[in-house]
Amino acid sequence: MKLSPVDIVGFLLPKDGGSERIAQDLAYGPDARHRLDIYAPRKMLAPAPPVVVFFYGGSWSTGGKEAYAFVGRALAALGYVVVVPDYRLVPDVEYPAFLDDCARAVAWVGQNINRYGGDWTRMALAGHSAGAYNAVMTTLEPGLVEAHGQKAAICGVIGLSGPYDFFPFDGPISMRVFGAVPDPQSTQPVNHVAAGAPPMFLGQGERDTLVYPRNSLRLAEELQRSGHARRPVSTRAWPMPDRCSASVCRCAGARPYWLTWRVSCARSLALAAELALTVARRDQGG
Numbered sequence: 001m002k003l004s005p006v007d008i009v010g011f012l013l014p015k016d017g018g019s020e021r022i023a024q025d026l027a028y029g030p031d032a033r034h035r036l037d038i039y040a041p042r043k044m045l046a047p048a049p050p051v052v053v054f055f056y057g058g059s060w061s062t063g064g065k066e067a068y069a070f071v072g073r074a075l076a077a078l079g080y081v082v083v084v085p086d087y088r089l090v091p092d093v094e095y096p097a098f099l100d101d102c103a104r105a106v107a108w109v110g111q112n113i114n115r116y117g118g119d120w121t122r123m124a125l126a127g128h129s130a131g132a133y134n135a136v137m138t139t140l141e142p143g144l145v146e147a148h149g150q151k152a153a154i155c156g157v158i159g160l161s162g163p164y165d166f167f168p169f170d171g172p173i174s175m176r177v178f179g180a181v182p183d184p185q186s187t188q189p190v191n192h193v194a195a196g197a198p199p200m201f202l203g204q205g206e207r208d209t210l211v212y213p214r215n216s217l218r219l220a221e222e223l224q225r226s227g228h229a230r231r232p233v234s235t236r237a238w239p240m241p242d243r244c245s246a247s248v249c250r251c252a253g254a255r256p257y258w259l260t261w262r263v264s265c266a267r268s269l270a271l272a273a274e275l276a277l278t279v280a281r282r283d284q285g286g
Contacts, residue, residue, distance in 0.1 A: 018042050019076030021069065022116060028085065028108035029101065036085035036105055037065050038116050039072030045079075050122035050155075051113055053083045053106055057129025057161075059173045060098055061090045081118030083109050087134070090177050095187060102134045103144035110150040124156040129211060132162025133189065136200075136219070140192040160203045161211045164189040164219040190218050195227040 023038040041049065054071050056063045065084045072082040087101035110120045127135035136159050138144055142152035167188050169175045178187045185191055200223065202216040 019073045021072065029104050031088060031101075033086045033088045034101065034104065035065070036083055036108070037069070037072060038113075039069075039076035039082040039084070040117055041076055041079055041081075044117045048114070048117055048119040049079050049081050050124065051083065051109060051118040051120060052080045052158075053085070053109055053123065053125050053135075055085070055087070055102055055125070055127035055131035055134040057127065057131040058089075060095075060130045060177050061173075063089070063131075081113060081116060083113070095178055095181055099134060099137055099141075099144060100147075102138045104148050106138055106145050106152070106154070107148035107150035110145070110153060121153055122155055123153060124158060125154055126158035126160075127162065128160040129162065132159035133164065135159060136162060136164060136189045137192065140189060140194065140197060154198055156198050157200045158203075159200065159216070159219075161205060161208055162189075162202070162215060162219075163211050164215045166215065190222045193219070193222040193226045197223060197226070 019039055020042055021037055022040045025035045028034050028036055052075055056068045065086045068084050072084050075082045085105040087098050113120050125135035125139055135157055139154045139157050145152035165188055166174055167184050169179060181187055202220055204213045204216040206213060
């Protein structure tokens with residue numbers, strides 16, 4: 001049996017790190033891909049913990065929530081209620097269907113996560129690669145969530161190696177996913193930035209040749225230009241070898257220290273989520 005890099009990391013991480021999967025395959029919509037899993041600390045403390053919704057990457061065409069259980073376990077062990085949804089993939093659907101799925105999942109979380117111990121008013125979205133795109137776009141376009149009957153109350157965003165400014169389309173993946181959109185500029189997160197965007201943490205590998213570092217830098221520039229200066233945009237670049245990016249789930253190669261770095265990314269996600277949620281509480285006077 002051949003294991004993917006993500007499978008290897010999930011296999012090597014401890015199965016019980018103070019967290020557990022408390023719900024599996026919950027339906028948040030009518031399609032077979034509209035399913036999500038929920039992870040939580042084994043010992044839930046009052047008040048209700050904040051929520052992180054994690055969207056995995058895979059060029060919008062591959063991936064499944066089971067492979068990212070290690071993200072849910074790791075973040076839940078650090079005190080978060082974590083939701084990992086599936087969403088429909090290309091070529092079964094076209095843009096913006098996968099974005100609508102992500103928004104539908106966020107709306108479901110807002111309406112239901114209190115039943116699973118989470119505080120929906122302290123919700124951060126996170127993702128890596130294509131999942132970071134989904135998290136950022138879902139946040140910058142609140143109407144996507146509101147179309148599903150829920151106020152978009154997203155307090156922070158964590159994007160790792162996300163494509164945010166890639167037009168003209170610079171490769172076969174972006175052409176396949178976005179090439180037929182009548183207004184291609186509308187697909188770019190940098191064109192949806194508004195002053196009311198929540199705090200963001202943007203992580204990026206300095207030598208990433210799949211999603212170039214300029215994507216995170218350009219989004220940070222646009223956020224600051226929009227008047228976002230009062231709300232921090234934290235950017236961090238990791239000097240990794242070859243093509244390895246700062247995503248949670250990519251490029252687990254032969255070098256042992258890569259695995260150590262990848263596992264520590266879950267903690268970086270948690271720190272970024274705490275930064276975003278702390279700033280949000282401060283802005284709200286809490």
